[in-house]
Amino acid sequence: MTDGEATTKIGEVIEANTTGFVAECYHLHCAPDFGSFVAAVDGAYEAYGVVSNIQTSSFDPGRRALARGQDEAEPEDVYRHNPELPELLRTQFEVVMVGFADSRNGAPVASSAQGGGVRVGAVRCYLPPLPPRLHAFVYACRPDVITDLTAEFGFLQTVLSTSLGAGRGANEELVAACIRQAGDGRGYDYLVRAGKELAQLLVNDPPRLNAILCRLTR
Amino acid sequence: MSGTLLGRVVGGSLSEGLEVRLDPTVSVERVVQGTYVVMEGRLQKFFGMITDVLLGSSNPQFTLAPPDMSDPFIAEVMSGTSIYGLLKVQPMLVVHQDAALPQDRTEPVKTIPSHFSAAATADAEEVSAVFGAEDDKHFYIGRPIDMNLHICLDLERVAERSVGIFGKSGTGKTFLTRIVLAGLVRQQAAAVLVFDMHNEYGWQGTSEGGKAGVKGLKDLFPGRVVLFTLDPASTQRRGGRPDFVVEIAYDEIEPEDIEMLRESMSLSQPQVESVYRLGREYGDRWLGVFLDAAADEIEEMGRSLGLNPGTLQVLRRKFDRYLVDLGFVKPRVADDSVKRILECLRTGKSVVLEFGMHGSRLHAYILVANILSRRIYDAYRQQKERAMAGQGEQPRSLVITIEEAHKFLNNQVANLTIFGTIAREMRKYNATLLVVDQRPSSIADEVMSQIGTRITCLLDDEKDIAAVLTGISGASSLRGVLARLDSKQQALILGHAVPMPVVVRTRDFGPDTYSEFQFPERTEDESPAMQEIRKTFGL
Numbered sequence: 001m002t003d004g005e006a007t008t009k010i011g012e013v014i015e016a017n018t019t020g021f022v023a024e025c026y027h028l029h030c031a032p033d034f035g036s037f038v039a040a041v042d043g044a045y046e047a048y049g050v051v052s053n054i055q056t057s058s059f060d061p062g063r064r065a066l067a068r069g070q071d072e073a074e075p076e077d078v079y080r081h082n083p084e085l086p087e088l089l090r091t092q093f094e095v096v097m098v099g100f101a102d103s104r105n106g107a108p109v110a111s112s113a114q115g116g117g118v119r120v121g122a123v124r125c126y127l128p129p130l131p132p133r134l135h136a137f138v139y140a141c142r143p144d145v146i147t148d149l150t151a152e153f154g155f156l157q158t159v160l161s162t163s164l165g166a167g168r169g170a171n172e173e174l175v176a177a178c179i180r181q182a183g184d185g186r187g188y189d190y191l192v193r194a195g196k197e198l199a200q201l202l203v204n205d206p207p208r209l210n211a212i213l214c215r216l217t218r
Numbered sequence: 219m220s221g222t223l224l225g226r227v228v229g230g231s232l233s234e235g236l237e238v239r240l241d242p243t244v245s246v247e248r249v250v251q252g253t254y255v256v257m258e259g260r261l262q263k264f265f266g267m268i269t270d271v272l273l274g275s276s277n278p279q280f281t282l283a284p285p286d287m288s289d290p291f292i293a294e295v296m297s298g299t300s301i302y303g304l305l306k307v308q309p310m311l312v313v314h315q316d317a318a319l320p321q322d323r324t325e326p327v328k329t330i331p332s333h334f335s336a337a338a339t340a341d342a343e344e345v346s347a348v349f350g351a352e353d354d355k356h357f358y359i360g361r362p363i364d365m366n367l368h369i370c371l372d373l374e375r376v377a378e379r380s381v382g383i384f385g386k387s388g389t390g391k392t393f394l395t396r397i398v399l400a401g402l403v404r405q406q407a408a409a410v411l412v413f414d415m416h417n418e419y420g421w422q423g424t425s426e427g428g429k430a431g432v433k434g435l436k437d438l439f440p441g442r443v444v445l446f447t448l449d450p451a452s453t454q455r456r457g458g459r460p461d462f463v464v465e466i467a468y469d470e471i472e473p474e475d476i477e478m479l480r481e482s483m484s485l486s487q488p489q490v491e492s493v494y495r496l497g498r499e500y501g502d503r504w505l506g507v508f509l510d511a512a513a514d515e516i517e518e519m520g521r522s523l524g525l526n527p528g529t530l531q532v533l534r535r536k537f538d539r540y541l542v543d544l545g546f547v548k549p550r551v552a553d554d555s556v557k558r559i560l561e562c563l564r565t566g567k568s569v570v571l572e573f574g575m576h577g578s579r580l581h582a583y584i585l586v587a588n589i590l591s592r593r594i595y596d597a598y599r600q601q602k603e604r605a606m607a608g609q610g611e612q613p614r615s616l617v618i619t620i621e622e623a624h625k626f627l628n629n630q631v632a633n634l635t636i637f638g639t640i641a642r643e644m645r646k647y648n649a650t651l652l653v654v655d656q657r658p659s660s661i662a663d664e665v666m667s668q669i670g671t672r673i674t675c676l677l678d679d680e681k682d683i684a685a686v687l688t689g690i691s692g693a694s695s696l697r698g699v700l701a702r703l704d705s706k707q708q709a710l711i712l713g714h715a716v717p718m719p720v721v722v723r724t725r726d727f728g729p730d731t732y733s734e735f736q737f738p739e740r741t742e743d744e745s746p747a748m749q750e751i752r753k754t755f756g757l
Contacts, residue, residue, distance in 0.1 A: 188291075191291065192291070192294050192295055195291070195292075195294075195295030196242075196295055196298070196299045198295075199276070199295055199296060199299035199300045200276075200299055203276045203277055203300070204277060206277055206279045206280055206283070206285070206300070207279075207283075209300070210285055210286075210292075213291065213292050213295060214292075216291065217289075217291045
């Protein structure tokens, strides 16, 4: 990551498969926003995805965290009086992959002007041939990469079909959050274009379409 | 393509019409039925007409639970995607873009543009390329509804096959007929013979609303139109100067003519049979003999011919009332009117026959029109036969105009009157009919199918609409267009004289525009033959 040093690492990949990966945050409760774009960087290889789930839980899957704040005035006091907590708890987030860039053959990493192209190193808006290695570092995506990834709406299909898992709510929230992130700074027209794309993808599911549209501007 | 993009062809068929999905940028409310559309296929350009405008949705659920269109964002997203406009476009012509030809060649459509061909409104240039520019052969009849250009009729093709002008009462049939006749006379595409039932075409007619009179053909083309009349007094009262007065001799009336009047004279079957019996017995003279006979002679006549004397007596009374009373039916006439009419037609002059007050007597109109047309038909046939044998000129094109055509051409009498024959086969002898009628459904199918060009104003009776559209491809989609014409000055033209159906706002015919129809009289270059005719007829 050429100018990646400017952004701080959020975490690293601890589990990966073809369609996504799970990363653990370096700091408790410091996950990227739901629906935001992140990059798993491993040298010249970058996998891009959308944060689809954030979970904070105890390290030991058999032991749940306990309620400790009955006598405290503020939640912050719980942490101050129990300094071991950050060591016992962890924050993880799941990412659904929507694209990648691979410049391991020597070509430079894509800049925004080469978005979506087929050149080595350019941002490609489909799944990488291999998921990121474990322990690849995870950063927030650079704005120019986000622009390349979301210039066309191919990512919507991937995000729409992502299951958020049982009990974690419908994925309309994810789609809407992701479009809001992509549309940040691009104006109303971008949202309308995205909405029209959704209208075509969700032709058989008007209630779902409506649910997403309502979450885009209100 | 220079018109506004409307959308893309998404489906449909040649017979049922194409479906064009409206581009989201075009509001469905801006699209008008009857507009011409150009569809750019991969290989050729197609010309069609919008016949219907529909609202579509990508999912029926939208109609059950409409989205919240009060939210401008949702409204903007939905329009053009989940909900959209659809156009039904009837493909009509295909334009071959052949670089070798100076002008694009059009043909009736036999296939359709491929999927997702762009459809745009046709611009003025494209439309006028299809209908042809105004020239010696093409006569300006009106403008398309949403364009400022002249739609022209190919007059040669108008005269080539029979023409029908239809429309409810008061929709402008007479004006339209005047315009077409003026076109034919002006461009000399054909000689015209008008049986002018209501005295509207020869000398000043009336316009709807009872304003000032409207000029007739004789006013506009004094040198090319000859005015005949059955009722000189009436013509003179209206300020006209008839060129000839028509009279019919008894021996010109045949038993078939009487049978045709069966309904208007309320003749019974035995009475009609008696007429035929008299015809067989006395030949041409039958009517004279019968009308000359005194009461006791009729008794005697009945006995000798095996006819019921009572029937004959009734018949005689009816003849007295319906025929003798007409005034222009006479035992003997000095001048052969038919011969005069034929001479005029032969020299390319047009003839308007005014009926004066006889116009209100339907039987008089039917009788005269039939007798004259029969003789003209015979003359044309003979001339054509001589021409085929190389012994003379081809007969000039003739257009015979009749009003209330369903009285001549309905199922019961179409095969009795000469007009059925003319409609069916006189095209071969260079003569065709121009029928003006408000009940096209009453015209016999056999005749209707021979009407090549149909010009129709508003019709709202289902049967009439169906009759006008019989045999026209894509008829079902034109039905809506026809039923929604304005009740004034709008007409749908379809058939032989136009490359594709067209809705026009007919051109004005009034004091401001007479000069467009008229042309300066050219006496100096008149041929010697013409001068001869002038002298002969005292014109």
